[in-house]
Amino acid sequence: MTFLSVPPAFDWPFQFCAAVTVVCYVASVVTANVSQVDRLWTFLPTIYTAYYALLPLWPTHQPFFLVPYAPKSLGHAVLKDYSPRAVLMLALSVIWMCRLSYNTYRRGLFNLKDEDYRWAILRSQLPAWLFQLTNITFIAAIQNFLLLLLGMPAFTAAALQPHTDLSLSDYALAITALTILGLEFVADNQQYAFQTYKHAYLAHVKGNKGEPYDEKKQWLLARLDWTPSDARRGFVTKGLWRYSRHPNFACEQTFWWIMTLFPLASSSPPSLPSFPSLQILANPELRTAALMGFFRQAGLVLLPALALSTLFISSTLYTEAITRKKYQVAYAAYQKRVGMFLPIKAAVTGLFCDKHTDKLIWGEFYGSKASKSE
Incomplete structure (x- = not known):
């Protein structure tokens, strides 16, 4: 089972991200409270990191929607054992999650009635239709996608690099x-x-x-x-x-x-890509293309x-x-x-x-x- 045309390596994370986005938006409309993503922020990056760090743990076929799985197309080298680097990153992410969850809890943000004061102020500054547009695009969708991105370094370590010692x-x-x-x-x-x-x-x-x-x-x-x-x-x-x-x-x-x-x-x-040499930078014909290539590659990684x-x-x-x-x-x-x-x-x-x-x-x-x- 694949989610739309997403590459298999990103299928389950995109399924989960899409589901969480829909739930957050619907909950924000029903409760008139847009801090739903704020409450989940402490957990989501760790969930995405855990998915990639624990790839050998998941089944190779997805029985039904939202069940985590590791597609066979990732290859035997990726699925046969755990990446020590990705596991280390997961351990650090869990510590990060515990710290943020503790701070979120004592601030009262896990209370479903609590809303970040900034959203209330933004709501008063925008027309109702524009605030709802902001809610569905930025608050619900873009923020959830950003949290998905925070799991991508673990993907690189687990799926694109050999599982060598630290x-x-x-x-x-x-x-x-x-x-x-x-x-x-x-x-x-x-x-x-x-x-x-x-x-x-x-x-x-x-x-x-x-x-x-x-x-x-x-x-x-x-x-x-x-x-x-x-x-x-x-x-x-x-x-x-x-x-x-x-x-x-x-x-x-x-x-x-x-x-x-x-x-x-x-x-x-x-x-990380290497910065263009002084010899290339001194050449007007090569400089622009070299700089654009560097920033494009650096921006992606x-x-x-x-x-x-x-x-x-x-x-x-x-x-x-x-x-x-x-x-x-x-x-x-x-x-x-x-x-x-x-x-x-x-x-x-x-x-x-x-x-x-x-x-x-x-x-x-x-x-x-x-x-x-x-």
Whole structure:
């Protein structure tokens, strides 16, 4: 059984992606809640990665629609044993899934009634027909296809490369990926601790009874010196957030860039294309074709990471537009002082400190124990 005219190697993933897309769209219409893909985001890349990493596990014929199978056309060399590289990638993806699922759970997004606040704002900004068009094309279809793409590096490792032992590049990338996931976990926890403190403080100011902020309930690296000025400012700027406006997003993109590079960094093809030599670049007749060929090949092999980064950059710009409208002066100062993803801007602007800007971002008593009694 094949899904339309999709190549056999992609038949089951496309079946599953199409089914999930339809379910997400129908559920979003029935519930008037378009965060259905958001709830599944934590699982789908790992499902696609697992399909390719575990190819020898599946039957060679599909008994009925949506049952995973490994077509015989993939070849005996692919189906006879597991790819150590693909299995390693699956293990890393499972760790990624656990981290994101934990953060999604405590934010309440697994609650079927919860919807990402950005969708509610977008709904209010667009005519109803245009929002529904956005829902079926981008929110349901394009996002699901992007999540399918994140499983393609495992396809390359399992189906296009020999199942050789792990190499030095695999170990180096795995260690780097685990480090990135650790940093992302810290960033998540710092954001969560800040939001917990902010809501507890603002509730106390309004005279509402609620659970007071308990630092001991937070993860160790998230027990930062939160102050009333932090709560009044409204957004987190301490910890990793002192060096990046979105350290969690930076880590998320970096993790999937690493996953994309796993098969490309190995000694087996496919690999990253070589950049044209200076001799070719100096020749006007060869330069244009050579550059176009390079970017076309690089774009194809790096497509999963490129697609995810494109989504993150566009969605982050939209998120920041919302945040800046809410916290106009302070967030503008934060954008001036700290980079969106990379810590380079914070390091450079730190050499030319503007006390007024720093006060808006970190408060007048930043770094002082006295700030807690502000």
